[in-house]
Amino acid sequence: MNTYEVWVQWNEWDDPWCRQTVQGETAGKAKYSFWEYLQDGLWEEPFGEVVKKLRCRKIGGFKVSDLFTSPVTFREVCERRAIDFAYQGMKIEVNGQPGVIVGANNSMNLDVCFDGRYYAENCHPWWKTKYFDRKGNLIKEFND
Known part of the structure; x- marks a missing residue:
């Protein structure tokens, strides 16, 4: 399990939007978890559309802390x-x-x-x- 920072980036010039720290086994699973968070009234589109705008950066391995x-x-x-x-x-x-x-x-x-x-x-x-x-x-x- 790793810790990732995930955010929405509309295009390369836009400022990042809605940064979150997410735990996941892979970057893809972290993005999916973030998409589930966004579905709570923030951005309700299919994962296939949203994932095109998501960016992800590994912060480190999972620690209980x-x-x-x-x-x-x-x-x-x-x-x-x-x-x-x-x-x-x-x-x-x-x-x-x-x-x-x-x-x-x-x-x-x-x-x-x-x-x-x-x-x-x-x-x-x-x-x-x-x-x-x-x-x-x-x-x-x-x-x-």
């Missing part, structure tokens, strides 16, 4: 859910699946990127969750 959300929201959720020991980038296990905490969301849950996936999933911080320190030692475990 690319998914990190607001540290302010994350700290607030940690305080309210009594998991002050947690930090973004912490290894956890939810229902037996290993992953990394990448942030928190407005539903007062954690955003977790599970191993082998390239997106964050919404996880309750107390539901069958194990928290590990940097050395891999178990810090806290919730069984319910």
Whole structure:
């Protein structure tokens, strides 16, 4: 998985429009993901027409830290859910699946990127969750 910058370029003299950072396995998949974003009322044309105007530049390989959300929201959720020991980038296990905490969301849950996936999933911080320190030692475990 790589990180790409994708934008709309009408012709070589126009300024780029609607720049986005997108994750994708290939440049083509990143462009397609960007096209799906544009279909939400911004530009509703078939992919075959839109792709002619899209430009794409690889920024780098995928890193879990690319998914990190607001540290302010994350700290607030940690305080309210009594998991002050947690930090973004912490290894956890939810229902037996290993992953990394990448942030928190407005539903007062954690955003977790599970191993082998390239997106964050919404996880309750107390539901069958194990928290590990940097050395891999178990810090806290919730069984319910």
